[in-house]
Amino acid sequence: MSEKPALLSSPLHDRHVAAGAKLVEFAGWEMPVQYGGVIGEHRAVRSAAGLFDVSHMGEFLVTGPGAQSFIQRLTPNDVAKLTPGRAHYSGLLTTAGTYLDDLLVYRLGEEEFLLVVNAANTQKDLAWLREQLDGEVELADRSMDYALLALQGPKALKILQPLTETELSAMRYYRFADGVVAGCPSLISRTGYTGEDGFELYLQPADAAAVWDRLLETGTPAGLVPAGLGARDTLRLEAGMALYGHEIDDTTTPWDAGLDWVVKLDKGDFVGCQALVAQKEAGTERRLVGFEVEGRGIARQGHPVMADGKRVGEVTSGTWSPTFEKALGMAYVPHSLAEPETELALEVRGKLLTARVVKLPFYKRST
Amino acid sequence: MYPKDYRYSKEHEWVRVEEGVCTVGITHFAQDELGEVVFVELPEVGQSFDAHDEIGSIESVKAVAEVYTPVAGEVVAANEALVDAPERVNEDPHGEGWLVKIKFSSQADLDELMSAEEYEEFLTSGG
Numbered sequence: 001m002s003e004k005p006a007l008l009s010s011p012l013h014d015r016h017v018a019a020g021a022k023l024v025e026f027a028g029w030e031m032p033v034q035y036g037g038v039i040g041e042h043r044a045v046r047s048a049a050g051l052f053d054v055s056h057m058g059e060f061l062v063t064g065p066g067a068q069s070f071i072q073r074l075t076p077n078d079v080a081k082l083t084p085g086r087a088h089y090s091g092l093l094t095t096a097g098t099y100l101d102d103l104l105v106y107r108l109g110e111e112e113f114l115l116v117v118n119a120a121n122t123q124k125d126l127a128w129l130r131e132q133l134d135g136e137v138e139l140a141d142r143s144m145d146y147a148l149l150a151l152q153g154p155k156a157l158k159i160l161q162p163l164t165e166t167e168l169s170a171m172r173y174y175r176f177a178d179g180v181v182a183g184c185p186s187l188i189s190r191t192g193y194t195g196e197d198g199f200e201l202y203l204q205p206a207d208a209a210a211v212w213d214r215l216l217e218t219g220t221p222a223g224l225v226p227a228g229l230g231a232r233d234t235l236r237l238e239a240g241m242a243l244y245g246h247e248i249d250d251t252t253t254p255w256d257a258g259l260d261w262v263v264k265l266d267k268g269d270f271v272g273c274q275a276l277v278a279q280k281e282a283g284t285e286r287r288l289v290g291f292e293v294e295g296r297g298i299a300r301q302g303h304p305v306m307a308d309g310k311r312v313g314e315v316t317s318g319t320w321s322p323t324f325e326k327a328l329g330m331a332y333v334p335h336s337l338a339e340p341e342t343e344l345a346l347e348v349r350g351k352l353l354t355a356r357v358v359k360l361p362f363y364k365r366s367t
Numbered sequence: 368m369y370p371k372d373y374r375y376s377k378e379h380e381w382v383r384v385e386e387g388v389c390t391v392g393i394t395h396f397a398q399d400e401l402g403e404v405v406f407v408e409l410p411e412v413g414q415s416f417d418a419h420d421e422i423g424s425i426e427s428v429k430a431v432a433e434v435y436t437p438v439a440g441e442v443v444a445a446n447e448a449l450v451d452a453p454e455r456v457n458e459d460p461h462g463e464g465w466l467v468k469i470k471f472s473s474q475a476d477l478d479e480l481m482s483a484e485e486y487e488e489f490l491t492s493g494g
Binding site: 034037038039230233234296297298319320322349 | 402403405406408424426427428429431
């Protein structure tokens with residue numbers, strides 16, 4: 001028998017167990033993959049709301065003189081455009097312009113930022129940032145100081161508003177504010193990873209259970225359900241959102257992944273800038289596309305895209321979509337196969353599935 | 368939970384024997400591990416297999432599992448209802464969620480399988 005390092009537990013662990021969650025290991029944490037079932041949870045988020053525990057994500061506080069320059073230097077998006085109370089989606093790139101991680105950058109103050117990173121990359125990102133520190137910039141790992149709840153769905157605002165005095169309808173997408181939810185201090189941000197309207201609540205770990213309970217108390221009559229990592233993945237895939245380790249990793253640049261809008265080449269120098277300029281001029285060799293499988297079977301990460309008996313690309317993510325009731329996915333393909341309606345051959349367990357290229361995102365909310 | 372008159376394989380299939388024909392399905396444990404089934408791939412009637420051959424697959428939202436026949440024999444029926452109602456595998460894995468019926472050729476294959484009690488023991492010991 002070998003000893004495995006103990007898994008980290010979310011402050012909401014007992015709530016998950018009580019709610020009948022199926023817990024799995026994820027990035028060194030024990031997290032709920034589903035409660036009643038992925039399909040039901042997914043559909044609840046699209047029609048009412050779902051409540052996700054994403055406390056496993058990493059949070060770093062960057063402060064002090066030069067904090068803005070530091071983040072500006074290490075990310076491709078333009079931090080100078082952020083005023084306090086605004087966040088944006090960005091990346092941590094290598095000198096080759098490839099992804100170490102994707103992340104959210106929140107501007108808390110003039111020289112005060114919160115970086116929110118993927119759970120699986122927390123230690124890697126921290127080590128990289130520490131290596132790059134200079135001057136008087138201070139970097140603090142605050143990952144264990146935050147619980148994080150994501151309330152997502154068309155009814156999210158209606159469910160959250162009674163629990164806070166913050167005027168939620170005045171909060172635009174990717175804006176945030178310090179507030180109080182169910183009597184507990186919270187950074188409330190209008191962000192999410194599902195393609196629906198929603199809010200993410202950064203809380204003190206000791207307050208997480210109380211807020212979770214109050215949200216479910218208020219929200220259950222409106223259709224709110226707890227939702228796990230399984231639904232989180234099917235939702236983000238329908239919304240065409242990248243997941244690190246799938247669409248983006250240390251072999252892909254923002255151009256490859258269709259994340260051109262994240263890169264502000266004219267903002268000044270940043271790590272990876274030169275490589276990105278060069279790749280832009282030379283052109284990329286492949287494109288990330290969405291696809292729909294025709295017929296039965298599901299293509300998933302790693303399944304090859306075949307043409308004339310040769311492997312020409314690869315599926316990055318794939319699943320069965322509860323909204324569209326068919327197998328969907330994303331894949332890297334050569335430019336010649338990237339036009340919508342192009343037929344793709346995907347090799348799945350020795351057989352070829354036929355798929356059609358579809359424009360991303362598959363799903364866009366109507367409001 | 369596990370019908371006493373069925374026999375069970377280490378691959379989490381169950382077998383119900385009636386006059387030379389085995390009905391085969393996957394167990395409650397297996398469907399629970401898989402999650403919500405969306406596609407079931409079944410063999411054709413008339414196909415013959417050796418014991419432990421792959422005869423099809425069951426695909427859920429998040430995973431796929433191959434199905435193996437615990438017994439050698441010829442497929443005499445496949446549960447076509449699962450094409451339009453794959454969720455039956457989750458809802459009633461030991462009953463309406465049956466996969467195939469096989470006219471089996473060797474009693475020895477059956478003798479290798481576990482009883483309900485042995486299967487439950489197998490599960491608790493981390494099988």
